[in-house]
Amino acid sequence: MRLIWWLATVGAVxxxxxxxxxxxxxxxxxxxxxxxxxxxxxxxxxxADPLEDIxxxxxxxxxxxxxxxxxxxxxxxxxxxxxxxxGNEQTITELEQxxxxxxxxxxxxxxxxxxxxxxxxxxxxxxxxxRGTDDGLDEGMVVMSGAGSLxxxxxxxxxxxxxxxxxxxxxxxxxAQVNTGVAQPRPVATPEVIxxxxxxxxxxxxxxxxxxxxxxxxxxxxxxxxxxxxxxxDLLPPDADIxxxxxxxxxxxxxxxxxxxxxxxxxxxxxxxxSAFAKASVEPAAKLASLDTVLVLINFIPARxxxx
Amino acid sequence: MKYAAAAVIAWFVAVANxxxxxxxxxxxxxxxxxxxxACCWAVVRSEEEALIVVPLCxxxxxxxxxxxxxxxxxxxxxxxxxxSFAHTRVIxxxxxxxxxxxxxxTLIFLVFQSLVLGxxxxxxxVWHLIRSVIVPSVIVNALFTPIIxxxxxxxxPPRPLAMQGGRRLTATLTSRS
Numbered sequence: 371m372r373l374i375w376w377l378a379t380v381g382a383v384x385x386x387x388x389x390x391x392x393x394x395x396x397x398x399x400x401x402x403x404x405x406x407x408x409x410x411x412x413x414x415x416x417x418a419d420p421l422e423d424i425x426x427x428x429x430x431x432x433x434x435x436x437x438x439x440x441x442x443x444x445x446x447x448x449x450x451x452x453x454x455x456x457g458n459e460q461t462i463t464e465l466e467q468x469x470x471x472x473x474x475x476x477x478x479x480x481x482x483x484x485x486x487x488x489x490x491x492x493x494x495x496x497x498x499x500x501r502g503t504d505d506g507l508d509e510g511m512v513v514m515s516g517a518g519s520l521x522x523x524x525x526x527x528x529x530x531x532x533x534x535x536x537x538x539x540x541x542x543x544x545x546a547q548v549n550t551g552v553a554q555p556r557p558v559a560t561p562e563v564i565x566x567x568x569x570x571x572x573x574x575x576x577x578x579x580x581x582x583x584x585x586x587x588x589x590x591x592x593x594x595x596x597x598x599x600x601x602x603x604d605l606l607p608p609d610a611d612i613x614x615x616x617x618x619x620x621x622x623x624x625x626x627x628x629x630x631x632x633x634x635x636x637x638x639x640x641x642x643x644x645s646a647f648a649k650a651s652v653e654p655a656a657k658l659a660s661l662d663t664v665l666v667l668i669n670f671i672p673a674r675x676x677x678x
Numbered sequence: 679m680k681y682a683a684a685a686v687i688a689w690f691v692a693v694a695n696x697x698x699x700x701x702x703x704x705x706x707x708x709x710x711x712x713x714x715x716a717c718c719w720a721v722v723r724s725e726e727e728a729l730i731v732v733p734l735c736x737x738x739x740x741x742x743x744x745x746x747x748x749x750x751x752x753x754x755x756x757x758x759x760x761x762s763f764a765h766t767r768v769i770x771x772x773x774x775x776x777x778x779x780x781x782x783x784t785l786i787f788l789v790f791q792s793l794v795l796g797x798x799x800x801x802x803x804v805w806h807l808i809r810s811v812i813v814p815s816v817i818v819n820a821l822f823t824p825i826i827x828x829x830x831x832x833x834x835p836p837r838p839l840a841m842q843g844g845r846r847l848t849a850t851l852t853s854r855s
Binding site: 373376377380381383384385386387388389390391392396399400403407410411412414415417418421422425426429486487488489490491492493494496498525526533540541596597598659660 | 689690693694695696697698699700701702703706707708710729733736740741742743744745746747748749751752755758759762788791792794795798799800801802803806807810811814815
């Protein structure tokens with residue numbers, strides 16, 4: 371009898387907590403907890419880094435060898451293309467100057483944040499970063515890797531701490547496009563970012579191959595995560611001419627992501643005659659499983675946050 | 679005092695689980711050390727303590743993670759029921775019941791967690807959830823149980839036998855004078 375009463379009490383308290391949590395009423399409690407736990411999490415994560423390296427080198431040895439071989443092959447191919455690209459780059463720059471077009475966004479402001487925790491439930495793909503509303507973060511803001519490829523969006527922002535939903539999370543949905551006929555992304559400028567306090571400074575963000583490049587076409591679709599390391603690009607035209615290693619970038623449709631952020635490369639394409647749409651598996655450019663530092667694009671206000 | 683100690687340990691385990699230990703990935707999942715700790719405590723120690731410590735572990739897990747607060751408080755509650763079976767002392771050792779409680783507790787918690795996530799608007803891929811999350815988690819959490827069980831066992835007093843006169847069967851036959 372005592373157990374039944376206990377279960378009823380715990381059930382009631384839990385349900386009320388879930389309800390209050392969904393209403394945002396428990397944010398102060400989380401803020402207090404995160405204020406206490408953030409430094410400890412940072413210390414523990416730093417302490418675990420060497421162990422992580424050892425563990426990863428043991429468990430991922432096979433995939434690392436394969437990846438190394440693939441990268442060597444890609445490097446060889448890319449070096450051969452580099453000379454040609456350098457000439458094209460100069461031409462594009464001259465054309466941009468002549469037309470007054472800015473394909474890069476020099477006004478973007480990026481805030482560097484450390485990854486301090488990650489969700490371990492297995493049902494979500496989320497990470498926690500050590501920046502929050504005190505640093506100007508808000509829900510919906512776009513998060514990128516240190517190299518400038520898409521990582522995800524901020525889903526919950528607390529005072530000094532935020533949760534970021536990765537693009538591999540089942541709830542993640544990104545309007546994306548495949549840039550076909552593009553052999554290599556345009557050179558990515560190393561972003562100038564804010565690492566400490568103070569106001570953000572303008573910095574360039576990476577931009578992929580522009581749609582206007584000769585031979586390049588953009589095929590649009592919707593990128594969805596499903597907990598696997600690769601993400602699924604769905605709703606592609608059934609006759610889409612997509613090949614493995616084509617680059618996938620944000621399309622900017624819907625206004626929740628700025629256009630042109632690199633997401634990854636096509637790994638495989640599924641085109642079935644009976645299916646109305648083609649699908650493609652996309653390997654994210656960012657190493658989502660081992661992120662240490664990310665960049666938050668703080669001056670891009672997603673459409674869902676803009677006042678009507 | 680023991681509840682304060684349990685709360686501090688649960689908090690530390692929860693924080694370590696999402697930060698320093700988050701890189702441990704076996705069969706594609708990360709062991710849930712908070713759940714394992716709650717199960718071990720509930721099995722090894724008394725039911726009175728489990729009634730307090732298990733919800734505390736749930737609260738700590740909720741605060742350290744991204745789930746809505748309350749998910750693990752409810753999701754961990756069946757652990758107390760599972761542990762109560764262990765307290766019937768069908769076998770002498772606490773270890774097999776602890777493994778069983780961890781496996782059962784993981785299964786129930788993940789099912790409840792997916793229900794909560796589904797109810798709060800998250801996408802749940804049922805087949806993928808079963809194949810890639812629930813089954814591996816049950817196995818992995820059970821495999822990692824000894825790491826938590828042994829310290830909990832060492833710092834706990836031996837449990838008295840439940841059956842009155844149970845020792846008589848193994849006692850020496852020398853008469854007391």
